[in-house]
Amino acid sequence: MSSSPPTPGIPPTEPSASPEAEPKRQGTFRALARLYPYAKPALPRIYLGMVSALIAGVVALLIPQVLRQLVDGPLQTGDSAQIWPAFFVVLGLGVLEAIMIALRRWFVLAPGTHIEARMRNGLYAQLQDLPVSFHDRWPSGQLLSRAVSDLNLIRRWISFGLVLLVVNIVTIFVGFVFLVNISWELGVLFMVCSIPLWIYGYLFESKYSVVARRSQDQAGDLATTVEESVHGIRVLKAFGRGKYALENFAVQAEDLRGTEIEKAKAIAGIWLWLVLVPDVTFALSLLGGVWLAAQGQITAGELVAFFATATVLRFPVESIGFLLSMTYDARTAVDRFFEVLDTENTIKDPERPKTITDPKGKLVFDDVHFRYQDAALTNPDLVDGVELTLEPGETMALVGLTGSGKSTLTALTTRMYDVTGGAITLDGIDIRDLTRVELRAHIAMAFEDAILFSATVRENVLLGRPEATEADLAEALEIAQAAFVYDLPMGLDTKIGEEGLSLSGGQRQRLALARAVAAKPSVLVLDDPLSALDVDTESLVTEALRRSLSTTTALIVAHRPSTVMLADRVALMENGRITAVGTHSGLLESNDHYRFVISSLEDELKRERTEAAR
Amino acid sequence: MSNVSVSGVEGEERDDFTTGESKQIRARSLKLLSSLVRPLKGKIALTLVVVVISTLAQVAGPALIAIGIDRGLPALLKLDWMPLSLTVVAYLVTAVVGASLIAWYTILTARISQAILIDLRKRVFLQTQNLSLDFHESYTSGRIISRQTSDLDAIRELLDSGLNQLVQGALYMVFIAAAMFSLDWVSGVVLFIALVPLWFLTRWFQRRSQKLFRQSRVASARLIVQFVETMTGIRAVKAFRKEKRNEEEFGELVEDYRDVNGRVIQLFGIFDPGLVLIGNVTLAVVLLVGGLRVAEGQVAIGALLAVLLYTRQFFAPAQEMAMFYNSYQSAAAALEKISGVLEEKPTVADPTRPIDLWQAKGHVVFDDVTFAYNEDRVVLPSFSLDMPAGQTIALVGSTGAGKSTLAKLMSRFYDPTIGTVSLDDVDLRRLHPKDLRRAIVMVTQEAYLFSGTVADNIALGKPDATREEIVRAAKAVGAHDFIQTLPGGYDTDVNKRGGRVSAGQRQLLSFARAFLADPVVLILDEATASLDIPSERLVQEGLQTLLSDRTAIIIAHRLSTVAIADRVLVMEHGKIVEDGTPGDLIAGTGRFAQLHAAWRESLV
CATH class of the missing domain: 1.20.1560.10 (ABC transporter type 1, transmembrane domain)
Structure with a gap:
């Protein structure tokens, strides 16, 4: 009666029905008594x-x-x-x-x-x-x-x-x-x-x-x-x-x-x-x-x-x-x-939370490590000792190859995952000492995939600050160059499909960006926010962001030089570590890996020359 | 209300249908039901026979007891064991036969019910796959999921227990009525009179419950939609602290569902005791009438006992029938919703007489195509384009110029409002869907990964691909290296929504998918947007060999891609404003030259 049942016959490629370890089987009476x-x-x-x-x-x-x-x-x-x-x-x-x-x-x-x-x-x-x-x-x-x-x-x-x-x-x-x-x-x-x-x-x-x-x-x-x-x-x-x-x-x-x-x-x-x-x-x-x-x-x-x-x-x-x-x-x-x-929540609010009364937006990564629990022991940490300081109001671009740990690093700032070593501090306070609600009010994110809900445009943009005024909303849409929403059948009250299915990738991204901006955080974390935008729109957004970011600390994952231009400084990430920090032009001159990651111009010129010769 | 239609999923959330609309909905549900039941006729017939025999065996019980008392007892007093022994043996035989048959038909009905369910599941699944994107853009995934889960649960409940209850209950009542008439016709008449209030009660329940069950289906679907969206978008929920607000919203939906469920149960809470009441009153009357006649010596005591037992048993199945009726109403409401989804016609329908195209060359022509979502939103006013086989075309233009629409028309996600798109002179609408999908493949910006391994996900491009082919495809697009670093290599589970694979890596995987599919025409809609520059460079090198002998259309904001194109099209407001080789256009002074210059600026 208390022997554990055989594992259900699920094909190996299927996700296990219950990924948690099979709990010890108790008697039916005791199991039901939990109700x-x-x-x-x-x-x-x-x-x-x-x-x-x-x-x-x-x-x-x-x-x-x-x-x-x-x-x-x-x-x-x-x-x-x-x-x-x-x-x-x-x-x-x-x-x-x-x-x-x-x-x-x-x-x-x-x-x-x-x-x-x-x-x-x-x-x-x-x-x-x-x-x-x-x-x-x-x-x-x-x-x-x-x-x-x-x-x-x-x-x-x-x-x-x-x-x-x-x-x-x-x-x-x-x-x-x-x-x-x-x-x-x-x-x-x-x-x-x-x-x-x-x-x-x-x-x-x-x-x-x-x-x-x-x-x-x-x-x-x-x-x-x-x-x-x-x-x-x-x-x-x-x-x-x-x-x-x-x-x-x-x-x-x-x-x-x-x-x-x-x-x-x-x-x-x-x-x-x-x-x-x-x-x-x-x-x-x-x-x-x-x-x-x-x-x-x-x-x-x-x-x-x-x-x-x-x-x-x-x-x-x-x-x-x-x-x-x-x-x-x-x-x-x-x-x-x-x-x-019964699943224990590994990311909880602290028992005695601290609070930041006057947020400045100083974000410090102090020897930050992260690895997935189930990663093989031989694998190095995904984030492997990151040291980085973002001064209040500073815009920092995070550059690196796909898989170097950039997105993971950004996810750590709002405790989507918790660091497995070291600490991240906001205005000198370990983010684990803040309640999650407060932390996420200070730091707003835009993800690689723009996650939208089947709700109105207004609700989607004001997700982080439902009490915002019309003017705030308009400003956020303006910064993200998302004026297209006014042309939708019902304007701001148009219900967009789940995951914004009826919008283009670029439109979804701009709404997600507007959402992060509208939250008026002291730190903005943007994970490759402009990838789906065309050149014209991108430069307009860049322009607007540069204005609005002057007082906001920002960490921006970027693949394109044009996005990097937004930043005051650039951090280069390689295999889970920050290997160089500097200005775009400085790094272009001094760092080979940076040139490899960010610059395609050389390549372009070469190709154009050969085309011309043909 | 008169102009509102209820065909398909329209009006799905309403519960105030007019008589005509109700009729229409019931008709389509019944049609669906009969089409589900038809292939199982044989099995159902067998089950019916089994149920009839087992019910007969069970109904025989009280009559045998009556015989035992009325005939066996007097005989035994004369020391004649025969009648009693025979009766007992007969009783034992009916017990064994009855019980075995009940066990048998439990399995038989499970088979029937599962056959119907699997048929229905597959139909809904296939229909979901067949329906065009415009349907999915408005009908959220949560609702499809609720059709496939909670609605099917309701139907399953009916099939599992309901069928037995109905057939057995009805038979029981008929047999018992017959047995009662043969034992004592007066009691039979009393029983028949009792049917009148029974009918009224049932009618009342049906009227009231139908509406509630419809509401219950809608409420449960809303609940599921909210639940699924929260879990799918959990990162955004957390990042923007939506938890508390979600809890309130979900709490309201839970309360709505609870409320409507409560009212259904309440209704049943009147119906069920109502039946018991009718049954018990009938029992008392049968007792009175029978007792008076026993006293007058017109009826034997054993017979009176049998009649009383029968009356009691007559109303026991009536309760079961009530349960059946309850689950029937619930299942009917679910079937209404499902039949609505199944009734939807894909706007992009498969051809009835498809034209085969075994060996496509890749010559794509847009012949005076107009595309509009509706009268106010014309995306392509009048568009013509001839793409010779093997040509690589780069499509540039600002957001909203109609580039993605063009790609969707080419891959037949949508059909043109006017005009035709053709491949090798065959209208896409008439091309065999298999040939169409083999010939034309589109890679989009967002690369969805299904749960399963990395290899499984690449193999989606060609389900029968060998591991070598998969690896070759991954190498060709530069995905091999990162796959090697994953814990299980190609056998790594990508988890839910590719949680651990970055957006750039997902794009590489979807490229590998397309590479493996090896189409004649390849459409890349912003397919490199999330790649870092070195990866993009690798992909481009791969593309140059990949695209050398096939038709390709590349939509990209990064103009670096343009370099590998034979021809550049610049689109504005649904029209082509420039058309030429990259070199010519860059050298000129047009829109593309400006864009290119701006882009060059942005690179430094």
């Missing part, structure tokens, strides 16, 4: 719901008792006047049962949905809080299946599965008591016959929960594939690989189908027993009951009551099967939920 904090406020209502359900169950069991009285009394004597009271009692009990069922539903309705909502909001908050490195590892389809399907399942289990499981088991025992009360021989017979059910139900867990887990993981992988096929639609279309993607998808879908059928087989197994055992019990009870009646040990009324009671008990007994499978499904869902919630 307690979420369920706590709702518990009184859930208990009341159980009580209502229990009353409903007992009421249903009382009806046969009335029958017993009726059969042994008025029906034997033929006194039809006595039938009326019995009718009213049965009617009253029937109405009471319906009311109790209604009450149970009413009691558990609200808490179930509230627990689900609370867990969903909690998961979302945790996911937003977890560092980027977590999101690098976890495909969002897996996260989505946890946030939607799994939590749905948990809600249904709490308000339906849990309540019925508890109530039905109690009802079964109460029913036994009634049966024994009617005839102890028949009651014992009934109880003994149902023993195989309990054994099978217990064995069922180990069979079923492994498959249940696999199916939920595979469903998450499938969601990931769907998501990628939509996000990468242009690549797939450009190469005409729609069919190919479908084949891959189909393979995964087939895997899921296989698992589901396996699951169905397990369920079929338990169904078989859950139907067979009561039926066999009925047959044996018939034999025994009639014999006892013939012996005169029980009355006809008792026989009738016995079978009527046993019939009432059929539903609770049969329901144990799907209630158990539902419980194991819910348990798996709880495991998957807590896998995310």
Whole structure:
């Protein structure tokens, strides 16, 4: 029961369903008990719901008792006047049962949905809080299946599965008591016959929960594939690989189908027993009951009551099967939920945060190291001892080859990742001593890929400072040369597609730039912000940035001399280290590597000369 | 409202359809459903037979008990064991048969339900791939994902349990009614009268729940959209401190979803006890009527017991049918949304009678092409261009001049509004899609990586490529060196959205993809924008050999690329304003000469 399940059979190229190490498997009860904090406020209502359900169950069991009285009394004597009271009692009990069922539903309705909502909001908050490195590892389809399907399942289990499981088991025992009360021989017979059910139900867990887990993981992988096929639609279309993607998808879908059928087989197994055992019990009870009646040990009324009671008990007994499978499904869902919630956040706010009251914008990298946790030991650090100081108001260009660590270095400034050695300080304070919110208010970023959301232009640009005025907005758009937004159908209120799909690369980049500028930070970190711009626009943006950057510290990753021109100084990055700092012209003269990285002019001239000669 | 259409995904978020619109939507859902079910007719028939027999076996139970009491007991009193033994054996047989068949049809229905689901999944996936970019630009990925996940979950729930519940429940009710009539027709009549309130209750539930289920589908889709966007754009969310605001927004969506879900459950919370109430009242009446007649000696006690057991059992499946009805309504709402997506017609449709082009030469012609997004946004007013096979063309011009549109028309991401684009004199709209994609490949600025290895991602250009071919392609574009430094080389997992590969490296990989695909016509739309200068130089060297024998159109802001072109086109406002060799244009005084001079300035 506590042995760890085999790793799901996922093809090696697929991302592992749950990249975290498989947590030690606990018992189902303990796993489900983790829901307690979420369920706590709702518990009184859930208990009341159980009580209502229990009353409903007992009421249903009382009806046969009335029958017993009726059969042994008025029906034997033929006194039809006595039938009326019995009718009213049965009617009253029937109405009471319906009311109790209604009450149970009413009691558990609200808490179930509230627990689900609370867990969903909690998961979302945790996911937003977890560092980027977590999101690098976890495909969002897996996260989505946890946030939607799994939590749905948990809600249904709490308000339906849990309540019925508890109530039905109690009802079964109460029913036994009634049966024994009617005839102890028949009651014992009934109880003994149902023993195989309990054994099978217990064995069922180990069979079923492994498959249940696999199916939920595979469903998450499938969601990931769907998501990628939509996000990468242009690549797939450009190469005409729609069919190919479908084949891959189909393979995964087939895997899921296989698992589901396996699951169905397990369920079929338990169904078989859950139907067979009561039926066999009925047959044996018939034999025994009639014999006892013939012996005169029980009355006809008792026989009738016995079978009527046993019939009432059929539903609770049969329901144990799907209630158990539902419980194991819910348990798996709880495991998957807590896998995310238990993930320790490695990038947290400090316990006693410092604050910068008068930000100047002095950014210092002090022997900064960074490596990914899972990088091979033999690999050198990706950022390998960077020493760099940006004075307030200074614009520093960061130049280096692709893969030299520039983008990583910029990501460290806002704690997208944390340094693994050394420190980054802002105005003399280690950035890890600031809250993340404050840090990110001081330092604004524009990424290599312009990430836009499906919201209006205004919302996208003012993401970092929603309270900004119209004038600030206009200024930011002006600096980023993003005036094209005024020509969109609804101007600033045009809703741009997710990831700005309907905009060109250059337009997206300018909006992302405008967003960073609009945040009015004291330090601006721009990761190759002008790469998709044409020459004219680029020079206009450069011009505008130079004006606006005069008071803002800026770190700009650049590939082009034209962007480098913005900077007061240039830092050259090579294999994770800053190997030279100086002015553009100074470095051009003194540094070979810098010339190699930044200058294509020589090359151009050579080519032009040969062309001319041709 | 009368002009609003509900075809395709239009009006997807509404829940106030008119009768006509509801009819239209229901019709398309039913059409979809029947097309899903048709190939499974045989399996469904088998399952039905199994269900019928197993239900018969189960229904026999109470009748056998009645026989046991009414005939077995008197016989036993005469020491005749025969009738009782026979009854018990019969009961055991029905128990074994019934239970085994139930197990069997549980597996059978799972197979049917999974077959339908996989069919539906593939259809939606394929449709997503077939739909044109303009659809994807407005229909966010989150909504597609919610169609493929939560909507399919709803349908799955119906198929998994619902089908059994429906068939078994209906059969149960029919059989039980029949058994009751044969045992005691008066009780049968009482049961029939009980059907009247049952019908009204169900009708009421259907009316009220349909609207709520539609709202629930919309609410869950909104939730998913917000969730997916947050996770995809997590860096921007963090950098701009959107977490708190997101939590509020998401919290509202969660609350909306919770609220509508709550109301659905509430509705069911009335429906279900309502059914129990009807059942119990019927039971009491059957007891009264039967009891009075037993007292008069018209009915045997065993028969009365059987009739009572039957009445109880009659309404148990009624509850199951209620559950079925619940999941049916939920699935129907989901099917409506899915059928809407499936109903969408791609604006760039595959030809019905495609023309094959096995060996393309690469002669591309724009013949008086007009392209407009809508009446107000004409991007290309009237455009003609002849690109001889093998020519390398550089396309320059400011943002918004229509360069990317040209590239999209050439790769048939869009179709021209008027006029034709042709390859080797075949209209692209009539060309076999396979041949089109083999002949023309576009590399864009943003290079999307799929989860999988580096090699997998390159192999997208040619799925059956060998490792040697992949490595050769990577070497040709200068990507080999950095791939070698990755922890697992070509087998390194690129992770979600290429998290650990820089933008420049991603561009190199997508170049390698294109190189591997080996098309006759290559379109490079800002494909080198994120590369550093040395890498760009390497790519250009690679390009010179790559492009020597193929048609190419290069859109680049960095004019360095222009040097390898045979011909330069300068575009302004959707028109070609200059056309000539690079040398001629640089030597002239036109727009290109100015651009080139400005660019030269910028290099120092």
